[in-house]
Amino acid sequence: MNLTDKIYIAGHNGMVGSAILRTLKAKGYNNFLLKRSDEVDLRNQQAVNELFQKEKPAYIFLAAAKVGGIQANNTYRADFIYDNLIMEANVIHAAYVNQATKLLFLGSSCIYPKNAPQPLKEEYLLTGLLEPTNEPYAIAKIAGIKLCDAYRAQYGCNFISAMPTNLYGPNDNYDLSNSHVLPALLRKFHTATVNGDPGVTVWGSGAPLREFLHVDDMAEACIFLMNNFEEEGYVNVGTGHDLSIGDLALMIKKITGFSGNIVFDKSKPDGTMRKLMDVSKLSTLGWKYSIDLEDGIRSVYEGYKSASFV
Structure with missing residues (x-):
C-alpha cells in the first residue's frame, strides 16, 4: 500500500477497525474511506455497490461484523448468520466488481472445530463439528474465507483472510452480560x-487456558499481511502463548x-x-507480536x- 492509496475500513468504529485506522494513521497513511453503519448499511447490496462505484477504494479491511458473547450468539442465531453472511458477501463482491487492488477479511478463532487438536493449525478448518452455541457466527466467518478463496480462484482477486485469537484493548466491551x-x-x-x-x-x-492479543498488535499484523501475504486460505494471528x-x-x-x-x-x-493458535505460519512470514500481556492490560x-x- 502506498500512503496515498484509498483505504476502506469496514467497521472502523469497532475495536479492531478503530485499531487498524489508528495504526495506519500513525504510519502516515492519509486517504481513508470511512462510513458508519447509519450512513451505509452493509447488509444493503445496493448501498454497498453505490459506495464502491463512487469511491473506488483500492484496499479494503473487512472488519465489520455482528458480534456478541455466548448468550447473544445462542439467542440471536438467525441474526448472527444472516447479518454476517450478507455483509461480507456484499463487500467482497463489490470489491471484485470495482477492481479493488486487495481485500483483507477478518474472521474469528471460533471457526475451528470444537474438539480440534491444540494448538490450532490452519489446516484443521472443517475437520470436525463446531461449538454449537456460536455455530451460526462461525459458519458465516468460514463462508467469508471461502468467498475470498473462490473469488481468487475464479477471478484472480487478491483477497486474503486472517483469523485472530482473543483480542483486548481500547474500545473493548465491558458489559458483564455479553463481554469476553x-x-x-x-x-x-x-x-x-x-x-x-x-x-x-x-x-x-x-x-x-486462553491466549490474548492486544488489538494494536492485531492491527499491525493486518497491515503486515496486507503488504506481505498473497495466498489462498488464511493466517492465524496470535501470540502462540496462553x-x-x-x-x-x-x-x-x-x-x-x-x-x-x-x-x-x-x-x-x-x-x-484450551484455545491456543498455532502461529508458525505468521512467524515464518516474518511477523511477531510486541505487546506483553501484563503491560497491555495495565495500559488498557x-x-x-x-x-x-x-
Whole structure:
C-alpha cells in the first residue's frame, strides 16, 4: 500500500477497525474511506455497490461484523448468520466488481472445530463439528474465507483472510452480560477495588487456558499481511502463548490493586479447556507480536479508569 492509496475500513468504529485506522494513521497513511453503519448499511447490496462505484477504494479491511458473547450468539442465531453472511458477501463482491487492488477479511478463532487438536493449525478448518452455541457466527466467518478463496480462484482477486485469537484493548466491551473474559474480569476487579469488596467471583475452576492479543498488535499484523501475504486460505494471528484463567485473574488482581480474595465458582461452566493458535505460519512470514500481556492490560486499565462510564 502506498500512503496515498484509498483505504476502506469496514467497521472502523469497532475495536479492531478503530485499531487498524489508528495504526495506519500513525504510519502516515492519509486517504481513508470511512462510513458508519447509519450512513451505509452493509447488509444493503445496493448501498454497498453505490459506495464502491463512487469511491473506488483500492484496499479494503473487512472488519465489520455482528458480534456478541455466548448468550447473544445462542439467542440471536438467525441474526448472527444472516447479518454476517450478507455483509461480507456484499463487500467482497463489490470489491471484485470495482477492481479493488486487495481485500483483507477478518474472521474469528471460533471457526475451528470444537474438539480440534491444540494448538490450532490452519489446516484443521472443517475437520470436525463446531461449538454449537456460536455455530451460526462461525459458519458465516468460514463462508467469508471461502468467498475470498473462490473469488481468487475464479477471478484472480487478491483477497486474503486472517483469523485472530482473543483480542483486548481500547474500545473493548465491558458489559458483564455479553463481554469476553478479560474485560469482564477487569471490570469486576476494578469495581471490587473501588467498593472495598472482600472477594471477586470468577466463573469456573480457573483451569482453562486462553491466549490474548492486544488489538494494536492485531492491527499491525493486518497491515503486515496486507503488504506481505498473497495466498489462498488464511493466517492465524496470535501470540502462540496462553495462560490459565486463574493466572489471568491473579494478574488483573495485581494490576487493579485488589486486596481481597478470588473465589472460583465451579458450578459455572469452564467452556473449552484450551484455545491456543498455532502461529508458525505468521512467524515464518516474518511477523511477531510486541505487546506483553501484563503491560497491555495495565495500559488498557488506565484507559478504562479514565473513561466516562466508570
